[in-house]
Amino acid sequence: MGQNSQPSNASFKWWRERDDEFGAALSLNAQLLHSEQSPYQLIEIYDTAPFGRVLVLDGYVQASQADEFIYHEMAIHVPLLGREHEDANILIIGGGEGGALREALKHDFVSNITMVEIDKRVVELSSAYLGVNGDYDDPRVNLIIGDAATFADEALSNNETYDLILLDLTEPVGPSAALFTQAFCEKLVKLIKKDGVIVDSDSLYLSRAPDGTPQGSFLQEVSSDGENLVSVMKRTGLLPHIEVYHTKVPLYPGADFGFFLYSHHGESYQTPVKSFTGNxxxxxxxxxxxxxxxxxxxWINT
Structure with missing residues (x-):
C-alpha cells in the first residue's frame, strides 16, 4: 500500500507505545497499515486521523507525517547555521525515514551527505508510506545500508572527517544498542573535525524526586548498562564541550525534546550566522x- 493509498474495511483501535516501566506512554487511535519483522527490528506503519502516518520501530514512535519536520529541522539547521560552513561534509547515522537528509539538502553549502542506515526496509517502507524523505538520487548523497560501527572503522581507515555528525538513532533496544557505548563514541570523536560538532538527542522527562523537587531523566535512550551518549561524554571527556538546546515535538513522550552538541572547540551555536526559514x-x-x-x-549540568 503506497503513500496515497487508503486502508479499507478496518477499524481504528487504540494502540499504546511501549514504556519500559517508565509509567507513562503515548496512546494513539490508529489503524495498522503494515507490519513486518526485518532482520533487525519490528517495523510498523500506522495511520491516524490527526497525525497522518506514523513509523514505529520495536514499539517506539519514530516519526509522524504531522510533526516530523519539527525534529528534523531543528536537528539539522541549528548546527549547520550556528557556525560558518563551506563545503560542509555531513554524516547521518540512522535517519531511515529520510527527513534529516531532506533538510540537509536545502543548503547549497552542503557538499556531501553520507547516510548510514542498517535496515534497508526502514528506508523502503518510510519512502513508500510516509514520503517525507529527501532525494536519495541527489549527487551529494551517499546512502550506505550497513552497520554504523563497521562504517566508522572504514571511514577512519580512509581518514574521513565530517563537519557535522547527526546521530538519528532508534532507542537502544535493537540495532542501535551497540552505538550507545564508549567504544563507539571513541570512533565518532576521531571522525569529527576539530571545528565540527556531533548532535545527539532524546526526550527530556520531567518527574518528581523523593524530596519533592523536580528532576529529569532521558526517557528512552538509555542502554542496558544505564548509560547514554550524554553520560559517556561527561564521564570520559572525549568531547569536552556540551551545549544543549531543545524544542517541542508533540508525538514524542512529554513533547520536550533535547539536542546535545558535542565539540572539541566549545564555541556556542546559539546565534545563527545565516537566515533561513522552514516550516x-x-x-x-x-x-x-x-x-x-x-x-x-x-539536572543536565549535574
Whole structure:
C-alpha cells in the first residue's frame, strides 16, 4: 500500500507505545497499515486521523507525517547555521525515514551527505508510506545500508572527517544498542573535525524526586548498562564541550525534546550566522531554543 493509498474495511483501535516501566506512554487511535519483522527490528506503519502516518520501530514512535519536520529541522539547521560552513561534509547515522537528509539538502553549502542506515526496509517502507524523505538520487548523497560501527572503522581507515555528525538513532533496544557505548563514541570523536560538532538527542522527562523537587531523566535512550551518549561524554571527556538546546515535538513522550552538541572547540551555536526559514525553524526560534528551564539546567549540568 503506497503513500496515497487508503486502508479499507478496518477499524481504528487504540494502540499504546511501549514504556519500559517508565509509567507513562503515548496512546494513539490508529489503524495498522503494515507490519513486518526485518532482520533487525519490528517495523510498523500506522495511520491516524490527526497525525497522518506514523513509523514505529520495536514499539517506539519514530516519526509522524504531522510533526516530523519539527525534529528534523531543528536537528539539522541549528548546527549547520550556528557556525560558518563551506563545503560542509555531513554524516547521518540512522535517519531511515529520510527527513534529516531532506533538510540537509536545502543548503547549497552542503557538499556531501553520507547516510548510514542498517535496515534497508526502514528506508523502503518510510519512502513508500510516509514520503517525507529527501532525494536519495541527489549527487551529494551517499546512502550506505550497513552497520554504523563497521562504517566508522572504514571511514577512519580512509581518514574521513565530517563537519557535522547527526546521530538519528532508534532507542537502544535493537540495532542501535551497540552505538550507545564508549567504544563507539571513541570512533565518532576521531571522525569529527576539530571545528565540527556531533548532535545527539532524546526526550527530556520531567518527574518528581523523593524530596519533592523536580528532576529529569532521558526517557528512552538509555542502554542496558544505564548509560547514554550524554553520560559517556561527561564521564570520559572525549568531547569536552556540551551545549544543549531543545524544542517541542508533540508525538514524542512529554513533547520536550533535547539536542546535545558535542565539540572539541566549545564555541556556542546559539546565534545563527545565516537566515533561513522552514516550516518550524527560523532565526529567532534558533536562539530561543538554547534557553532552558532552571530544573533542566540543574539536572543536565549535574
Amino acid at each position: 518550524h525553524y527560523n532565526s529567532a526560534l534558533h536562539s530561543a531554543a538554547f534557553a532552558l528551564p532552571e530544573w533542566q539546567k540543574r
